[in-house]
Amino acid sequence: xxxxxxxxxxLSVQEGRISILNCDYTNSMFDxxxxxxxYPAEGPTFxxxxxxxxxxxxxxxFTVFLNKSAKHLSLHIVPSQPGDSAVYxxxxxxxxxGSRLTFGEGTQLTVxx
Amino acid sequence: DTGVxxxxxxxxxxxxxxxxxxxxxxxxxxxxxxxxxxLGQGPEFLTYFQNEAQLEKSRLLSDRFSAERPKGSFSxxxxxxxxxxxxxMYLCASKRTGGSYEQYFGPGTRLTVT
Numbered sequence: 001x002x003x004x005x006x007x008x009x010x011l012s013v014q015e016g017r018i019s020i021l022n023c024d025y026t027n028s029m030f031d032x033x034x035x036x037x038x039y040p041a042e043g044p045t046f047x048x049x050x051x052x053x054x055x056x057x058x059x060x061x062f063t064v065f066l067n068k069s070a071k072h073l074s075l076h077i078v079p080s081q082p083g084d085s086a087v088y089x090x091x092x093x094x095x096x097x098g099s100r101l102t103f104g105e106g107t108q109l110t111v112x113x
Numbered sequence: 114d115t116g117v118x119x120x121x122x123x124x125x126x127x128x129x130x131x132x133x134x135x136x137x138x139x140x141x142x143x144x145x146x147x148x149x150x151x152l153g154q155g156p157e158f159l160t161y162f163q164n165e166a167q168l169e170k171s172r173l174l175s176d177r178f179s180a181e182r183p184k185g186s187f188s189x190x191x192x193x194x195x196x197x198x199x200x201x202m203y204l205c206a207s208k209r210t211g212g213s214y215e216q217y218f219g220p221g222t223r224l225t226v227t
Binding site for chain 2: 004006009034036041042043044045046049089091093098099100101102103104105106
């Protein structure tokens with residue numbers, strides 16, 4: 001069962017525009033959500049996170065929104081830059097699961113100059 | 114803080130052979146996690162340690178897989194009698210107990226079973 005799902009395998013945007021990546025989850029026990037970025041031949045790099053007690057967290061160009069009732073979160077990147085081109089993974093965790101991360105399938109973001 | 118390191122970065126082996134991977138976590142991190150990633154998928158949890166104790170194993174971890182963290186520092190993941198389906202990227206991550214949930218990943222070991 002896929003508890004964390006990213007329905008868009010790929011997304012292409014123009015430099016300077018907004019990138020919006022989406023993620024849905026099914027397990028109500030998740031209480032912390034994270035976004036990771038991954039370049040080829042490297043491990044995932046932590047980007048930004050949000051606790052379930054919040055609905056928004058912002059860090060520079062990156063903002064994560066959480067809608068608990070819809071079990072949905074999104075990552076906004078504004079403005080998008082060509083260096084943001086990578087695979088983005090949504091992940092969920094909770095203390096009851098030993099803090100292990102459950103990942104979505106990933107979305108390949110391409111930012112065109 | 115030198116980050117999480119993994120060795121080797123690449124391993125090609127013939128079906129039926131045994132392989133062992135090593136992970137060195139960030140030094141003050143007492144939790145260490147192993148994940149496996151196949152093409153087009155996100156990383157999948159395999160097992161994790163708190164200090165030297167292995168606290169959880171995924172059902173993905175068949176009896177051909179074994180992991181150790183003997184002194185609570187580095188960890189090894191061994192796969193016995195490798196199968197072609199074991200071909201994947203094996204990722205290691207670490208974090209401190211408590212505090213935030215962020216895990217810090219190594220570069221991974223890419224295993225190819227021929």
